[in-house]
Amino acid sequence: MALPAPDLDDRRFQQLVDDAKRLVQQRCPEWTDHNVSDPGVTLIEAFAQMVDQLIYRLNRVPDRNYVKFLEMIGVELRSASAARGAVTFWLSAPQPQPVLVRAGSEVATPRTDVQEALVFTTLRELSIVPCTFAHSAVRPTGEQPSDTTRSLDSEQGFTCFASSPQVGDELLVGLSDAVPSCAVLLRLDCTVAGMGVDPRRPPLAWEAWDGTDWVPCQVDSDGTGGLNRPGDIVLHVPDGHQASVIARHRAGWLRCRLLEAEPDQPTYTASPRIMAVEASTVGGTTGYVHAEIVGREEVGRSDGTPGQRMLLSRRPVVASEATLRLEVVTDTGTQEWEQVAHFAASGPEDRHFRLDAYAGEVQFGPGVRQPDGGLRYYGAVPPRSATVRVHGYRCGGGRRGNIATGQIRVLKSSVPYVARVENRSAAVGGADPETLEDAKVRGPMLLRSRGRAVTAEDFEELAREVAPDVARAQCVTILTPEEAGGVRLLVVPHVPSDPVGRIERAELDPPESLLQRISTSLEARRLIGTRIMVTPPDYVWVTAVVSVSARPQHDPQEVRTAVLRALYHHFHPLTGGPDGTGWPLGRHVQSHELHATLAHVEGVDMAEEISVSLFPAEAGTGRREKAVQRVDLGPTSLVYSFEHQVRVR
Secondary structure: OEEEEEEEOOOOOHHHHHHHHHHHHHHHOOOOOOOOOOOHHHHHHHHHHHHHHHHHHHOOOOOOHHHHHHOOOOOOOOOEEEEEEEEEEEEEEOOOOOOOOOOOEEEEEEOOOOOOOEEEEEEEEEEEEEOOOEEEEEEOOOOOOEEEHHHHHOOOOOOOOOOOOOOOEEEEEEEOOOOOOOOEEEEEEOOOOOOOOOOOOEEEEEEOOOOEEEOOEEEEEOOOOOOOOOOOEEEEEOOOOOOEEEEEEEEEEEEEEOOOOOOOOOOOOOOEEEEEEEEEEEEEEEEEEEEEEEEEEEEEOOOOOOOOOOOOOOOOEEEOOOOOEEEEOOOOOEEEEEEOOOOOOHHHHOOOOEEEEEOEEEOOOOOEEOOEEEEEEEEOOOOOEEEEEEEEEEEEHHHHHHHOOOOOOEEEEOOOOOOEEEEEOOOOEEEEEHHHHHHHHHHHHHHHHHHOOOOOHHHHHHHHHHHOOOEEEEEEEOOOHOOOOOEEEEEEOOOOOOOOOOOOHHHHHHHHHHHHHHHHHHHHOOOOEEEEEEEEEEEEEEEEEEOOEEEOOOOOHHHHHHHHHHHHHHOOOOOOOOOOOOOOOOOOHHHHHHHHHHHHOOOOOOOOOOOOEEEEEEEEEOOOOEEOOOOOOOEEEEEOOOOOOOEEO
């Protein structure tokens, strides 16, 4: 798509004439005859015609020339990117047969009075496989597993760990079949035997066998209090779960492993005892994208000329893992054409096409006139009257698809036996299409780097090129002696926040697939000898404790909410900081800066005493350290707001 070129002056002939007549009325009120027969009006129209020609020439320089130059070097506006995440389909009840959720099923957020529903589409087929409990076993540290299934028929049950529990002791639960990507309900009948443990923080980890290793399962809820009372445990099994043989029994094995307790975490002094085990499948999880998937579309008929362009019905097109599939249907059969990034290496017989994602346009190779008068074709030309058909492209995307946890609650596609849906993690990665102003900034950087990563700016720009769903990318030089000669690219994704501005810590970590995509691209463009690490920043948790006074006739609760919103915005990784583009990486946090932020909050009485304290918090647990007036950050660190506290007098 041609970049939209701006007009420096958009006035035309008739507007110039009308403007001149209005000036005549103001400065020469005695001139009352403004008809076209008047000689003065004739002069006005003559000058307007000449000025119109000057404006026409003016609009060709300099911004217009600049935009056309960007087109010459191949700059195109980047399309939107779509937010992605995982959604869980919960069954109304365990089913005896597999429940199939087809790829392309639609889920959505609820529609409200102020916001339309956001529709998301599942990416792959999900089979919710039924299961039952089959076998159980225990494996004390350093020993072989022993079958305990028959012990469940007795009144005594079995102890799941050693008599004196040790780190690494395992309880093994075998399901009737492997249940990849499914949610499994384990109903355990446990006695109060696991003494010494805190039932709210048991040092346990549930894992599943994926054929080569044990991988963690997400625990949705644990009603057993650390295997100390009858209750249910809901586990989300990873998609690589496979059946295997343990204790001479083939089953879909899960295990509960005893971890090393943290310094302030009590652990078991006696082993828990299991009396009965039941298992069933209650749901399944699959990936989704904030885009509509168009399965098949006829985009037009070929006229037999080179350089044809055909518009898709839906645009912009968002990126996907697979290339666009295009078919050219003729009377003799159907031809598969290959998508390429450009036609520079295409020959006359190569069935190549390219996609302008921003414009939603399919382009075929041009024919270029040679000095001898002949034509050179860069890519084959579809035969005349052939039908051009595309399959499986995605349209939509944008930043508004970055929703918080629990926002998807509507099942738009009919799926039997599914009662509800839920996104247990936030959708991240959505970004709006590139603007013309952004493209103007990118043009000189593209011309300078020529696709090679040499300077820090090159690494950052090339990362945004391959991953437009990245909100921030900043390159820093590795300072540690053992990693000298390398660079580290710090990546922050687009993340959602609640109305106050809170962000879940887990949502700030980019998906592993995104980091791998950036790393693979930069690896091919780096200088020889340069080592690259693509990671998220080192987040430093900070809690601000603020005490202010409300001005008269202001609701203290509303003032408190406004102050909280200001604090979270001040430290926001994408919109905070002194210039509103996100808190700068490595910038220290100082309490006196918050006074300036509070001065802009309506309802805060700056004439009264204001107390501001900063508390560094321990990552993960959120436990606060001593109050300080300044929190120092390293060059790869970024502040993370953790539960700011506000008191309004």
